[in-house]
Amino acid sequence: MKKIHIAWTALAVAAAVVGCASTPSGADLDKMAQDMVKSGFHTKGIANIERVTAIDETLKLCNEADVSGKPLDTATAKRIEEANLKTVKWPAGGKFLGDWKQGEAIAQSGRGLTWTDTAGGANGGNCYNCHQITKEEISFGTIGPSLYNYGKIRGVSDPSSAASKPIVEYTWGKIWNAKAYNACSNMPRAGHMGNLTEAQIQHVMALLLDPASPVNK
Missing domain, CATH: 1.10.760.10 (Cytochrome c-like domain)
Known part of the structure; x- marks a missing residue:
């Protein structure tokens, strides 16, 4: 997941350099990040490419918030937390x-x-x-x-x-x-x-x- 974060950060910096008029949308940044990871990493042994390309909604929204520099709004954060709490497997x-x-x-x-x-x-x-x-x-x-x-x-x-x-x-x-x-x-x-x-x-x-x-x- 750190690799995805680095990819997003690099894309954000590139977008800022180019200027606001040509700044990619969130969807464009997401695709660019995925393409960057796919071109730079490959499956080897048990370390498969899906580890860094399988991004669920939680990671997607948090990555976007990180790139924008704005925290998630309270309602979205609460919804994500509730969804993740449902995945907890108790002993x-x-x-x-x-x-x-x-x-x-x-x-x-x-x-x-x-x-x-x-x-x-x-x-x-x-x-x-x-x-x-x-x-x-x-x-x-x-x-x-x-x-x-x-x-x-x-x-x-x-x-x-x-x-x-x-x-x-x-x-x-x-x-x-x-x-x-x-x-x-x-x-x-x-x-x-x-x-x-x-x-x-x-x-x-x-x-x-x-x-x-x-x-x-």
Whole structure:
């Protein structure tokens, strides 16, 4: 998706240079971006071209908003969020948490989904690329907010309790499809796009919410 964003940005700059009188329409920019990607990328191994050409309405509208420099209007954003919330797959048997130790390994790993990987192989979550999570890990990005003490700050002393249910469900939904809560969120739709399995998300959930996790110490 970053490649599509770059293509859109490049086209926007080109349009600005040419001048307002000849600025392409949104539809023209969309076609130009798609043509640029198709000419510059090709399928190799499990990395197929559809990853960057299959743009759903959510990405299309958010890309257009990004290029125009104007955020989505409130009604459109709400409609997109509602549509994405409907795609969230809740865990089988209502089990939201797995093993925080496995969750930490997933959060640290950025491997997977490249042309050299095999189909069905385990992917990493690459969570540290955008967030601080544990105080022991000193290498992390700051694009997203710090998640250190995530559960502790939110009062989750027992993730299975009724009192914790709202934040537990929100956290699951946010990881599964972040655009269900923020229409044009930059956070990957980990579950929706199949980047992480249900079991992997359960492990990441434990990392964030288990009181025994170093995140909450």
